[in-house]
Amino acid sequence: MQTITVDKPKQIKQQKVLLLNPPGDKKYFRDYYCTKVSKAHYYYHPVDLVYLSGTISKLCQVAVIDAIAESLTESECLQRVEEINADVILFLISSPSYNLDVPFLSQLKNKLPETTFIGTGDVYREFKSDGFKMHDFLDAILLDFSTEDILDYLNKGEGEIINNVIYKYKGQIYAGEEIHGHGKFQIDTPRWDLFSINKYKFPFERKSKFASILxxxxxxxxxxxxxxxxxxxxxRSVSDVMEEIKLLKSLGVRELFFRxxxxxxxxKRTLELxxxxxxxxxxxxxxxxxxxxxxxxxKPMQEAGCHTIMFGIESADEELLEQYEKNTKQSQMLEAIALCKKYSIETVGTFILGLPGDTKESTLKTLEFAKKLNLDFASFNIAVPRFGTKF
Ligand code: SF4
Known part of the structure; x- marks a missing residue:
């Protein structure tokens, strides 16, 4: 009698991906390709990792460590990462924390040489392929957290060009183009259950718990x-956004920060939302x-629960605003703040001081104007060059 052997279906091991916000000596917001540092005790969610948690869960097991939110020291974080024993670590890196991030990530790679290290953040939008010359620990770069390009890399990062991903394979660099979309997009609901929501704080929250949402x-x-x-x-579609907000509500969230x-x-979409x-x-x-x-x-915003609006006022100097293509006018600033007062919505004005072209006179004019604006809160920030900025 002839025996027929049938090949068993190949078992593909599901990869475990760790989303990592490394530790730091300050509360760095390394997310959204525009890093900032918290000026007080507030700290909101790294949206890159939040949204990647939903996308990557489609294909892989996902774990999250936000060492800043959890106030982990470097050694505590290293220990946690080792315990998780992930196949892939997708980490945030930023220019203000660069001098801490690079040695920390090098140390981590020395401990976990078999783990694939994917980096994302303002630093790699600037370095692109040069990142591989500078960082031995790096295996791949992700340039857009809002797409599913990361899944293509995790699935078939073996010599194919993948948009928004630059990676090393068998000693060669494969550089996909950085392409950001326009129009509509769909993104999977984040794995909010993986984030310690209680660890995040927001200065304007009126109810707890709070979550950041895009x-x-x-x-x-x-x-x-x-x-x-x-x-x-x-x-995003209103229905996708609402699905996420309903999930957050089921987790006890009562306050939102629309990022x-x-x-x-x-x-039209704002009214629907x-x-x-x-x-x-x-x-x-x-x-x-x-x-x-x-x-x-x-009015619809206020009726839907909006209590505070933040405006990028930047400067009182309209010529400077035009030079940097902001193109807003003092009269519009005064009108918008007055409108908020009418609807009992609190206002926050954020200002940029020290842009090239901002003089001592224009800075003083901005400070005087800030006092006149009748804002509830004002935040003054020093201009810093970043990838994609004109200066
Ligand atoms: S409105 Fe201008 S300052 Fe604000 S996020 Fe857009 S580009 Fe940046």
Missing amino acids: TDFGCAYSCSFCPISTLGFKL DQTFGVNK CEALKALKMSWTCFTRVDVLNEDII
Whole structure:
């Protein structure tokens, strides 16, 4: 009798991916390709890792360590990473924390030489392929956290060119193009269960717990001092956003920080989102521009739970604002703040001091104007060159 042997289906081991925000001596926000440092005790979620947690969970087992939120020392973090024993570590890196990040990641790679190290952050948008010459620990670079390009790399990073990914394979570099989209996009609901939501703090929160959420990616404007202006601009559907917010509500979240750079830029969608939000009775804060906010959207926003709006005022010098393509006017700033007062919404103005072209006179003019604006909160920041900025 003839025996027929049938090949068993090949068992593909599911990879374990660790999303890592490394430790630091300050509360670095390494996310969204525009790193900042917390000026007090507040710390919000690294949105890159939040959204990658949903995307990567489609294919892999995912773990998260946010060493900054959890106040882990380097040695505590190293120990936690070793315990997780991941096949892949996808880490954040940033220019302000660079001198700490590089030795920490080198140390980690020495301990885990078989683990694949993928880096993302402002540093690699600047270095691109040169990153491999500078960082021995690096196996791949991810240039856009909002796409599924990372899945293509995890699936078939063996000599194919993949958009938004640059990687090493058998001693060669494969460099995909950096492409950010426009229009609409879909992204999987993040694995919020993997983040210690209680560890994050937000100065304007009125209820706890709070979560940071994106309803879009990039920005529709092109202010040339701002790295976000180089990321394209695309919108999530209201139904996807609401699915995420309902999940957050089921986890006890009552407060949201919309990390969209200009909330309300698409009026029709903003009205739909506000209508859907009303029933959930959440309270929230967002960023918008003084030339976007108007009577049509502010009332629905307030009825949907908005209590605080942050505006990038930047400077009182209209010529400087024009030079950097912000193109907002003092009159629009005054009107937007007055509109917020009318609807009892608190206001935060953020300012940039020291842009090339900002003089002692224009800086003093900005400070005087800040006092006149009748803001509830003001935040003054020093201009810093970043990848994609004009200076
Ligand atoms: S509107 Fe804000 S986020 Fe958009 S490019 Fe200008 S400064 Fe950047």
